[in-house]
Every structure is written in structure tokens, then in C-alpha cells.
Amino acid sequence: MKLKEFAEHIGLSPTTVSRALGGYPEVNAETRARVIEEAARLGYRPNINAVRLATGRVGAIGVVMSKTGEYQFTEFMSGIAERLSDEDIDILVTPMAEQDLQSELQVFRRLAESRRVDAVIVHAPRPKDERIALLHKMQMPFIVHGRSETTVPHAWLDIDNEGAVRRATEHLLDLGHRRIAMINGREGLTFTLHRDAGYRKALEARGIALDPRLVSHGIFTDEVGFRFARSALEQTPRPTAFVAGSMMTALGVYRAARSLNLKVGEDISVIAHDDVFPYLTADNMSPSLSTTRSSIRAAGTRVADLLLQVLGGRDPTDIHELWPVELILRESTRPRTA
Amino acid sequence: MKLKEFAEHIGLSPTTVSRALGGYPEVNAETRARVIEEAARLGYRPNINAVRLATGRVGAIGVVMSKTGEYQFTEFMSGIAERLSDEDIDILVTPMAEQDLQSELQVFRRLAESRRVDAVIVHAPRPKDERIALLHKMQMPFIVHGRSETTVPHAWLDIDNEGAVRRATEHLLDLGHRRIAMINGREGLTFTLHRDAGYRKALEARGIALDPRLVSHGIFTDEVGFRFARSALEQTPRPTAFVAGSMMTALGVYRAARSLNLKVGEDISVIAHDDVFPYLTADNMSPSLSTTRSSIRAAGTRVADLLLQVLGGRDPTDIHELWPVELILRESTRPRTA
DNA sequence: TTGAAAGCGATACCAG
DNA sequence: CTGGTATCGCTTTCAA
Numbered sequence: 206m207k208l209k210e211f212a213e214h215i216g217l218s219p220t221t222v223s224r225a226l227g228g229y230p231e232v233n234a235e236t237r238a239r240v241i242e243e244a245a246r247l248g249y250r251p252n253i254n255a256v257r258l259a260t261g262r263v264g265a266i267g268v269v270m271s272k273t274g275e276y277q278f279t280e281f282m283s284g285i286a287e288r289l290s291d292e293d294i295d296i297l298v299t300p301m302a303e304q305d306l307q308s309e310l311q312v313f314r315r316l317a318e319s320r321r322v323d324a325v326i327v328h329a330p331r332p333k334d335e336r337i338a339l340l341h342k343m344q345m346p347f348i349v350h351g352r353s354e355t356t357v358p359h360a361w362l363d364i365d366n367e368g369a370v371r372r373a374t375e376h377l378l379d380l381g382h383r384r385i386a387m388i389n390g391r392e393g394l395t396f397t398l399h400r401d402a403g404y405r406k407a408l409e410a411r412g413i414a415l416d417p418r419l420v421s422h423g424i425f426t427d428e429v430g431f432r433f434a435r436s437a438l439e440q441t442p443r444p445t446a447f448v449a450g451s452m453m454t455a456l457g458v459y460r461a462a463r464s465l466n467l468k469v470g471e472d473i474s475v476i477a478h479d480d481v482f483p484y485l486t487a488d489n490m491s492p493s494l495s496t497t498r499s500s501i502r503a504a505g506t507r508v509a510d511l512l513l514q515v516l517g518g519r520d521p522t523d524i525h526e527l528w529p530v531e532l533i534l535r536e537s538t539r540p541r542t543a
Numbered sequence: 544m545k546l547k548e549f550a551e552h553i554g555l556s557p558t559t560v561s562r563a564l565g566g567y568p569e570v571n572a573e574t575r576a577r578v579i580e581e582a583a584r585l586g587y588r589p590n591i592n593a594v595r596l597a598t599g600r601v602g603a604i605g606v607v608m609s610k611t612g613e614y615q616f617t618e619f620m621s622g623i624a625e626r627l628s629d630e631d632i633d634i635l636v637t638p639m640a641e642q643d644l645q646s647e648l649q650v651f652r653r654l655a656e657s658r659r660v661d662a663v664i665v666h667a668p669r670p671k672d673e674r675i676a677l678l679h680k681m682q683m684p685f686i687v688h689g690r691s692e693t694t695v696p697h698a699w700l701d702i703d704n705e706g707a708v709r710r711a712t713e714h715l716l717d718l719g720h721r722r723i724a725m726i727n728g729r730e731g732l733t734f735t736l737h738r739d740a741g742y743r744k745a746l747e748a749r750g751i752a753l754d755p756r757l758v759s760h761g762i763f764t765d766e767v768g769f770r771f772a773r774s775a776l777e778q779t780p781r782p783t784a785f786v787a788g789s790m791m792t793a794l795g796v797y798r799a800a801r802s803l804n805l806k807v808g809e810d811i812s813v814i815a816h817d818d819v820f821p822y823l824t825a826d827n828m829s830p831s832l833s834t835t836r837s838s839i840r841a842a843g844t845r846v847a848d849l850l851l852q853v854l855g856g857r858d859p860t861d862i863h864e865l866w867p868v869e870l871i872l873r874e875s876t877r878p879r880t881a
Numbered sequence: 882t883t884g885a886a887a888g889c890g891a892t893a894c895c896a897g
Numbered sequence: 898c899t900g901g902t903a904t905c906g907c908t909t910t911c912a913a
Contacts, residue, residue, distance in 0.1 A: 427794060574882080802909060
């Protein structure tokens, strides 16, 4: 059923019907009620593509899925969806075929060129992130989840990664730990650099030299955590504490400790960043895991919200949100024993 | 730049330009080459919404993301994307706000009604899956990843879950194990039932009674595996072997074993189903994990391929693919010792 | 092999 | 408050 037919059916013009359904104020309340009721009864729904062509709006926002496909992505997406589901706005997911920077940029270029989305979300930026300049140049509205050092003005939301890791490290230092290993995220990403900075500054403040052998970078998986922790714990002297970048890497550290007959919370301490997953909670681990906590789902929701504001005309330059991170102490961090 | 302007620019009619770019055979080869070159030079790209309105095709397929957001989803998505990226077809992800059956059905209904996608993928079906009847009734093309027992004819692709678990269980039985625990997927899903059947039949064939305390169901996470394995291993007599539904649950079993000072591959045997994740490989675990293996990414690619065939006019009723599953023996399964 | 013109199905301006 | 009609930018039939 198309608009014209439907309008004839109920004895109104297409114009009025369109306005009634579109929520325009100038329509008589009774007329609108009737139109809405009849539309439901007769099953009339506007053709989405005609609407898009006529309005120039697409009703979709784009998200690029990295090939590493880490746990966090789904959770972040769910957060976005939570805000967008009321708005009748679609989420277009473009997965990357390859993981290199060139094809990443290419994906964004095509997304912007093809005008299949009204706006995009940039996730996990680098200090000099070409995606930001590109989108700005192409006049595609966007928001960045994370920070970059570009001079291009843009909206962003980030958590205080440096502060989080700094506090986590200081906590371990307060407990007497001196050899503290750090399992960070993928190299080159801003949040990774911020976390490195937090770690470095905490050590510096106590006059402790940074040992590069105690620092590693990689994706957030159990496997990465396990391997690094395993090799770190085989060093002499071995680290007595770990700062892990995610719950997954923390699991790997736990596993490595057990494989070497070391007890977490006794022989070694572990603290990790917790993005808050419904199925993997710090409280349930044994021993329960001390964390720096910030919900990535909540971030997704807010990012979507802010992006809608940008689309609504708000100046992106005004949008900068830096979220603090909670420090939650549990059983996995204890005073150094040996 | 719009078609009309671009056509004027290069001294041709919109018709010819459209045909040249659309790959229609009747266009002179030289003309086409020139059009393509100029389009690239001047940066002309057809307005996607106009194309969609004119053709009636949307150029997108829909995928519903469950709220549990398990690891496999991202990998399956990547597989889909691999096939779709050449086709200029978008992936529309609709995350579910709630996990119950009603809202799941609601999500599919809205997806079908709104005509924002040309077809949808149904993932993780149940034996009586209302989504299938719904989509059929609404004439929305679809393919099912997994199987159901509905009488509604439809395209599907599945792996041989029953056979896989049956062989896995038989392998453990061959090694002398008699108390074999089973960590399966979410209750009610067809693949879970198939796996249960494989397990049950393997036991029956050897005349071993099924002990319900040795069977559990749940989402595929480390935590679920850990908890169940932990409680199962505290039973007397305890199980000497585990069939795990996923790599994640297997990790949980490993963890539980270690926490009780039991050695996998000695005190207990473990075999799991491996969906093949790039970042979590059975070979890298210690001990390396025996698995039944089938790439969920490859399944995604094929599902997308078959869905394109359905859209191309192929009869969905003809499309039934049942993939065999490899059995790969590694160090985690050993003859029963105690 | 190319072009003219009629849709595709809505929205939104301009009248009334 | 309601309606007529141009418009969005492309595809595709029909004619040349």
C-alpha cells in the first residue's frame, strides 16, 4: 500500500496523511488520531527509501567493526542500540576486511562517500588519526569514542584512562609492590598511550625506574594475558603485581599464575580495567578481582546520544566528555609478601 | 554531483551514464570506459537512496544481535561481511533490547514490516521457531543458520552438532571414561538439543546411564564453564572427562581443574567444540585442547552467499546444507587413569 | 548504441 | 487546518 492509495482510502490528501503520521503540529488532533488508527488497521507503512530520498536523511549511523573482533565491540554496540532503538535509526555495521590503517581509512571513506549513513562513530582512535581529518573534510558528522591529538575540531567522549591506570598503579605501590607488570592494549592507540602514561607517571612519582620487559601490548584476550604473564613470571626477579588492560587479559594472568603454582592475592597481585560485561564479573572471579571500572555499554549509549545532538545541530566542538573511572578494591590486590 | 550534472559534463545522457556505470551490456565499450574514468575523476557517485527507490531494492540485509552478546557473533558477522563487501550490500544490525522470545519476535516483525532490509538471517533457532513462520508469512526472504523443526519450507545451513558431540563423547568412552560431564549451550535452542542427543546416544550405545547432574546448559562463557566444572568436580565420584560446548567454557573447565589441583590431560580429559577464533586457539592452550572443529566465520560467509542466491531467485526450499565437523585430537584427552 | 521521458513513493512549499 | 504539485536522483521502457 502506498501513500496515495492509503490517502484515497480514508478520504484525505497525501499531504495531510504524511503530516499526520510525521507528527507535524498543524494537523487537527482528531484527523491525526483517525489517520494513525487507519494506518495500523490497513497496514500502511511509508516506503523507507522514498522517505530517505525526499528528506535527504538516511536514518542510519555507521559503525566500523575491527577485524580483531574483541569482546567489547558487542557490548559497546548494545549501548548504542539502547539509545537508538527509540529513534528509528538503524545501525550500519561495516566490518573491516583487513586490519591495516590503509584499509581502515578506505572503509571510512567509502562509508562517507556513499552517503548510506547520516553520521559515524569513530572508535579506538590514534593520536594522529586520519579518519578524523577525513570525515571532517568530507563533512560527514561524527563523534569519537576516545581521544586524539588532531587539531581538527570534533566531538568526543572518553574515559580517564591515564587517571585510572595511575590510581591502579599507585594502589599497588602503596601495597609495597615494586616490580609491577603492565599488560596494555594495542600499540599506537590513544587509550593505550594514556594508560602507559598513567603507569609511567605513577612509577616516576615514586622514583621507580620503568623496566620495559615488564610492559606488553596486544589485543584484549585471555591468550595474550596468559602468554605475557607466563613469561614475565619466569623472569628473575619476577613481578609481584600486574596491571591488566581488560578482564580477559586478567583471566590470562590468573591462568598463568595457577600454571606456575602461584596464588593470586598472595604471591602476586592483579588489578584490571573492567568494561563491565554482564557475563564476566570481577566479583565472581576467584579471588575476586580489584578493578578500575567504567561501563563501555553506558559509553555507547551516551555516544549515540551525543551523536544525535550533533545531527540535531549542536556544535561538535562543544562536545567533550571525560568520564572518571571508579577504583574498586577486592581480593586480588594485597600487600607484597616476598 | 548528481547524475544529470555529471552527464552534461561529459556530454552524454543520464540514461547512457546510468547504463555504463550499471554494467549494462548494450553500452559501447569505449563510452563505458570513458564514463567510468570521468566518474572517478569528477567524484560522481550515484545517490544510494535514489537508486534504492528506483530499483525497489534496499541493498541491506538484517542481522539481529542477541543481548547475551557472545563471542561468536562478531566472528559470524565477519564471515557475512566477507561475502557481502564485494556486493555493496549493507549489514543492518538490530540489537535486542531484551532477551525474551516475545521481544525477539517483535524485533523481527519490525524489521520485516519496515522494509529496511532485503532479507534477514535467523541465527540460533529453536525447534519451533516462530520467527521462521513470521518471516515466511510476511514474505521476507531469509535463511536460517541452524535448524528447526517447523513445517514452513526455508533455506538453512547448519553444522552436524549431534554427530560432532557423539564422536567427541565416543572418543572419551574409547579412552575408558565413564563419568563424562557435558557443558552445553543455552537451553531450548536446536543446536543445544542436537548436542544433547549426540551425548545421550553415545552413552546409550555403550549402555551407560545418563546422570543429569553431569549435564549443564548456559551461555558460552568462561564463567559458566568454571562454575559448573567446579561443582561437578566436587561431586563424588567426580567426572573424569568433560565435553565443553565452546572454547570459552573449556577455558573455564581448565581453570576449575587447576583450582582443584587437577591436571587436564592427566586427572581429567576435556574436549570442546571449536568455532575457530583467531585469538583463541586450541593448539595454544596448555595442554593443547582436543576439539570438534567448524569455522563459524566460514559458515557466515556461506550463509551470506546462499542468502544472495535466494535474493537472486533460487528456491529456498532447495537450500539445505549440513556441514560435517572435524574431530581433532590433542593433549587434553587421555585414557582414564583413576 | 543512445536518448527522452515516465515512473519509484514519499516530503514540503505555496495556496487557500 | 487541508490540499495541489514540484521535487528528491536515479532506473528503465520505449523510440529512434
